[in-house]
Amino acid sequence: EVQLVASGGGLAPPGGSLRLSCAASGFTFSNYDFHWVRQSPEKGLEWVSAIGTVGETFYPDFVTGRFTISRQNARNSLYLQMNSLRADDTAIYYCVRRSSKEGTHYFDYWGQGTLVTVSS
C-alpha cells in the first residue's frame, strides 16, 4: 500500500524556519517525482515545489529563495526546508507523488498533510 506520511509542521514565528519531512512506503521511492502542495482557506490549493528523480527542482516565485525541496532516496524521504516564514505561509502542507504514467503529470497519491502556522 502506498503511504506518504508528512511531519514537521507546527508553530513558527514570522521570519522563522521549519523543516517538513515526508516518509514514503509501499513503492520504489527513487522512481518518482514529488511535489509539495499547500492549502489554506484564504488562497486555496497552491503548488509549492517539485523535485525530479535526478534532483532537479522547481518553485513558484512566492517561495523562491525561501523554500528548498530535497529528497533522500536511501531513506525514502522527501523534505521541505522553509525559511523566512511569513504569516501567509500558514497552511496545511501535503507531500504529493506524481503519477508514473508516461506523458502525463498528475498527483496520484497525497499524504495526510501537516499544519504549519506562522504567528508571533
Next chain:
Amino acid sequence: DIQLTQSPSSLSASVGDRVTLTCQASQDITYYLNWYQQKPGKAPKVLIYDASNLETGVPSRFSGSGSGTLFTFTITSLQPEDIATYFCQQYDNFPFTFGPGTKVELK
C-alpha cells in the same frame, strides 16, 4: 501564471441528478488539466487526468471533457458519497495552478 476559474462556486443537487462543473483557463493549456475531489478533512484525490481520462478505480459516473481554455467535469448520476469540493489543476506550465473549487452539496 495561468489562472483557472471554476463555476459555479457551489451548487445543490439531488441524488441521481446530472451535475456539470466548468473550469476555464486564462490561456490555452491544450488538454493538460486534471480534476480532483476533496472531502472535508481529507487530502484531494485525482478523478480525471489529461482532461478526459478516468483514473483507475474511479467510478464511471465521473467524466471530463474539453481542451484549450474550457473544460467540463460531469457526474452523470450524483451519489451521496460524491458530496465534496472539486478542483481543476493545470500542468501546461510551471507554476502549476489550481482552480478555487466547486462545492457540491445535497439538496
